[in-house]
Amino acid sequence: xxxxxxxxxxxxxxxxxxxxxxxxxxxxxxxxxxxxxxxxxxxxxxxxxxxxxxxxxxxxxxxxxxxxxxxxxxxxxxxxxxxxxxxxxxxxxxxxxxxxxxxxxxxxxxxxxxxx
Amino acid sequence: xxxxxxxxxxxxxxxxxxxxxxxxxxxxxxxxxxxxxxxxxxxxxxxxxxxxxxxxxxxxxxxxxxxxxxxxxxxxxxxxxxxxxxxxxxxxxxxxxxxxxxxxxxxxxxxxx
Numbered sequence: 382x383x384x385x386x387x388x389x390x391x392x393x394x395x396x397x398x399x400x401x402x403x404x405x406x407x408x409x410x411x412x413x414x415x416x417x418x419x420x421x422x423x424x425x426x427x428x429x430x431x432x433x434x435x436x437x438x439x440x441x442x443x444x445x446x447x448x449x450x451x452x453x454x455x456x457x458x459x460x461x462x463x464x465x466x467x468x469x470x471x472x473x474x475x476x477x478x479x480x481x482x483x484x485x486x487x488x489x490x491x492x493x494x495x496x497x
Numbered sequence: 498x499x500x501x502x503x504x505x506x507x508x509x510x511x512x513x514x515x516x517x518x519x520x521x522x523x524x525x526x527x528x529x530x531x532x533x534x535x536x537x538x539x540x541x542x543x544x545x546x547x548x549x550x551x552x553x554x555x556x557x558x559x560x561x562x563x564x565x566x567x568x569x570x571x572x573x574x575x576x577x578x579x580x581x582x583x584x585x586x587x588x589x590x591x592x593x594x595x596x597x598x599x600x601x602x603x604x605x606x607x608x609x610x
Binding site (some may be wrong): 414459486 | 528530532534536539545546547548551552557589591593594597598599600601602603604
């Protein structure tokens with residue numbers, strides 16, 4: 382069974398930093414492009430960032446470019462999202478998602494709340 | 498970015514009756530490899546999204562056969578042949594043709610009348 386377990390969420394002040402982690406199991410981690418997708422309270426789904434299966438290529442939504450950094454550690458089968466200069470509109474549940482074109486597997490999400 | 502537009506946004510349905518959700522893309526979703534990366538997700542209340550359908554019409558393992566997907570080009574549909582209580586939630590379409598800039602529809606909230 383595929384499991385994606387996010388951690389690292391919390392309550393912060395505007396301008397602070399946070400790192401999210403996602404531990405993957407039940408799948409061959411190196412076969413999957415990995416994504417972060419977020420959902421603001423009561424809102425829809427928004428793609429945030431993607432990293433290729435090799436880790437060699439990364440992509441970001443315009444709303445987070447220059448502030449967020451995605452990375453992966455193959456030896457730990459873990460995905461990360463470093464979030465700097467956080468703003469109130471970054472408040473959301475952040476989901477770790479495995480798969481590129483198809484977003485096959487989703488974690489349970491971790492809540493990030495940014496207070497202004 | 499490709500814009501995905503769902504309708505309706507709210508869908509009240511009587512138990513046992515069919516339901517249909519439309520999803521339209523602002524550009525063709527036919528990939529250069531010939532595939533169409535149009536996916537459907539279900540998000541039950543308080544849960545994370547779960548993929549139901551991939552590449553237009555392929556059901557994921559464990560998804561009841563009352564769910565079906567169809568479409569081509571820019572127009573796609575998710576159908577539920579007979580709605581059950583466990584189908585309550587929000588349904589999203591998502592295009593992955595233009596990966597990594599995947600985009601989602603606004604979501605359709607299905608509720609029981």
